[in-house]
Amino acid sequence: MAGENQSCLIRKISYYLDLTDDEKKLLSRLEETGRDLKRDEILVEEAGPLKDMYIVGRGWLYTYTHTMDGRRQIFEVHFPGDIVGASQAPFERSAYGVAAATDAHVCPFPKSSLNEIFVRSAGLTALFYTFAVLDHATIMDRLRATGRMGAAERVLLVLLQCLARLRITNPDMQDGLEMPLRQELIGDMVGLSNISVSHAVKELSETGLIERDGRYISFPNLDRARSLTDFSDRFYSIDTAWFPRRWQAP
Amino acid sequence: MAGENQSCLIRKISYYLDLTDDEKKLLSRLEETGRDLKRDEILVEEAGPLKDMYIVGRGWLYTYTHTMDGRRQIFEVHFPGDIVGASQAPFERSAYGVAAATDAHVCPFPKSSLNEIFVRSAGLTALFYTFAVLDHATIMDRLRATGRMGAAERVLLVLLQCLARLRITNPDMQDGLEMPLRQELIGDMVGLSNISVSHAVKELSETGLIERDGRYISFPNLDRARSLTDFSDRFYSIDTAWFPRRWQAP
DNA sequence: CGAACGCTTGAGAGGCATCAAGAAACGTGG
DNA sequence: CCACGTTTCTTGATGCCTCTCAAGCGTTCG
Numbered sequence: 001m002a003g004e005n006q007s008c009l010i011r012k013i014s015y016y017l018d019l020t021d022d023e024k025k026l027l028s029r030l031e032e033t034g035r036d037l038k039r040d041e042i043l044v045e046e047a048g049p050l051k052d053m054y055i056v057g058r059g060w061l062y063t064y065t066h067t068m069d070g071r072r073q074i075f076e077v078h079f080p081g082d083i084v085g086a087s088q089a090p091f092e093r094s095a096y097g098v099a100a101a102t103d104a105h106v107c108p109f110p111k112s113s114l115n116e117i118f119v120r121s122a123g124l125t126a127l128f129y130t131f132a133v134l135d136h137a138t139i140m141d142r143l144r145a146t147g148r149m150g151a152a153e154r155v156l157l158v159l160l161q162c163l164a165r166l167r168i169t170n171p172d173m174q175d176g177l178e179m180p181l182r183q184e185l186i187g188d189m190v191g192l193s194n195i196s197v198s199h200a201v202k203e204l205s206e207t208g209l210i211e212r213d214g215r216y217i218s219f220p221n222l223d224r225a226r227s228l229t230d231f232s233d234r235f236y237s238i239d240t241a242w243f244p245r246r247w248q249a250p
Numbered sequence: 251m252a253g254e255n256q257s258c259l260i261r262k263i264s265y266y267l268d269l270t271d272d273e274k275k276l277l278s279r280l281e282e283t284g285r286d287l288k289r290d291e292i293l294v295e296e297a298g299p300l301k302d303m304y305i306v307g308r309g310w311l312y313t314y315t316h317t318m319d320g321r322r323q324i325f326e327v328h329f330p331g332d333i334v335g336a337s338q339a340p341f342e343r344s345a346y347g348v349a350a351a352t353d354a355h356v357c358p359f360p361k362s363s364l365n366e367i368f369v370r371s372a373g374l375t376a377l378f379y380t381f382a383v384l385d386h387a388t389i390m391d392r393l394r395a396t397g398r399m400g401a402a403e404r405v406l407l408v409l410l411q412c413l414a415r416l417r418i419t420n421p422d423m424q425d426g427l428e429m430p431l432r433q434e435l436i437g438d439m440v441g442l443s444n445i446s447v448s449h450a451v452k453e454l455s456e457t458g459l460i461e462r463d464g465r466y467i468s469f470p471n472l473d474r475a476r477s478l479t480d481f482s483d484r485f486y487s488i489d490t491a492w493f494p495r496r497w498q499a500p
Numbered sequence: 501c502g503a504a505c506g507c508t509t510g511a512g513a514g515g516c517a518t519c520a521a522g523a524a525a526c527g528t529g530g
Numbered sequence: 531c532c533a534c535g536t537t538t539c540t541t542g543a544t545g546c547c548t549c550t551c552a553a554g555c556g557t558t559c560g
Binding site: 149 | 315317318321322323325337338339340341342345346361362364365368369372375376378379380382383384385386387389390392393394396397398399438440441442477478480482484488489490492494
């Protein structure tokens with residue numbers, strides 16, 4: 001199930017790190033069991049207990065919360081190869097919900113398995129740390145956009161972020177992507193209503209920053225789009241030089 | 251200089267972890283050199299190289315960026331005991347600037363020292379991971395507020411977050427704090443203008459959610475303030491049970 | 501083919517930004 | 531300790547952006 005062609009997790013990690021056989025074995029053990037999800041199905045309840053983490057095998061998920069007045073904020077979108085819950089490991093209960101944005105397949109594993117990885121592999125520990133930092137950077141970009149940019153730029157940022165992350169596991173990807181997210185979901189990522197997203201998308205089309213063909217969105221002028229949102233593609237330029245490859249006994 | 255009474259870093263970390271002597275030694279080595287900063291002085295340039303990290307010994311710092319049109323977004327406020335740059339370790343150059351919000355004292359240390367800690371102490375590694383996750387949670391709370399809440403609630407959240415973080419190193423603190431941040435800075439944390447912050451503060455006073463005495467702000471009804479912003483005090487309830495205390499040879 | 505869902509478009513309302521000027525607080529030097 | 535200039539906060543007026551409500555259109559899927 002997990003290893004039909006190759007695990008997305010290992011593919012993603014190999015992008016950053018040359019894995020030893022021992023590390024590969026550690027990782028593949030995480031993907032032994034699987035679970036299918038339908039679109040909109042809830043994987044983790046808001047404020048529920050947090051025992052497992054999940055590797056995304058197929059489809060997109062998202063992490064969200066509701067405000068008291070029933071509005072929703074989406075924090076992260078999880079793509080194949082991502083680890084859902086990595087940025088919540090230290091908490092006993094989940095402050096956030098996780099749901100499927102499309103039909104999806106995930107591999108659950110208990111938090112304690114992460115512990116095993118931390119103990120056995122210095123390199124993987126550093127890499128997981130790095131993933132957390134990347135998530136952090138993604139959210140900071142979106143915070144800045146939400147607080148200080150107009151609707152069109154906010155939507156454009158979301159699209160560029162999706163493209164950048166998909167490219168990690170699909171390096172041969174063109175300057176475009178299938179966008180399965182509803183406009184309402186996109187709005188919930190950057191504090192907009194579905195209607196404002198619709199307007200923004202229209203405006204982006206008219207100004208030639210994106211082109212639409214059904215759900216497929218492409219960027220005829222990627223550089224201009226990037227500079228307009230001040231988006232820098234951090235996911236390609238990680239400094240792995242400081243990574244320890246081996247623990248050292250005290 | 252660092253160890254006059256006791257290092258804030260060690261005090262903060264001891265809140266979560268019982269340190270071994272070896273770990274204490276590792277940490278105190280980070281605070282050997284010091285540097286004083288005047289208010290508004292820039293410590294790290296935006297887009298500058300990122301060689302050092304900094305432990306805050308005294309005063310408040312903040313991490314920021316500018317948007318193309320000259321507006322500013324503040325991402326984090328760093329209090330005594332915090333490590334500035336921990337969430338940027340994997341990047342070769344800093345995407346963000348760091349400046350002093352008040353007169354301050356910091357202890358710089360090279361990134362490679364972090365490496366040494368990672369290699370020598372499993373517990374500290376997990377804790378640093380946890381700190382990154384906490385920063386992450388702080389920003390997510392602020393993202394939700396920025397995107398989905400009104401001006402008064404956004405400002406209130408900023409105040410509550412400051413209180414919660416200060417309480418880590420000052421457990422005997424009352425329900426109030428000295429707030430040295432300009433209203434403009436507070437606005438830059440949650441996407442508001444200085445004028446809206448002024449209005450919000452006035453409104454919060456009038457509805458009895460805060461009380462002001464000069465720069466000192468207190469919360470007569472902390473529970474109501476918390477529930478209004480849906481703020482949960484994550485900084486006190488960390489699950490350290492999964493922390494490894496010792497590396498394990500492969 | 502019909503129903504459900506998501507996207508588009510329009511009209512009106514509200515919140516926050518901007519501009520501008522005055523008040524208060526702060527710091528500095530005499 | 532007071533006088534002065536600077537910084538920060540307050541208050542008011544106006545305008546723009548995004549929200550909400552509402553209806554129509556297009557797509558998808560049973």
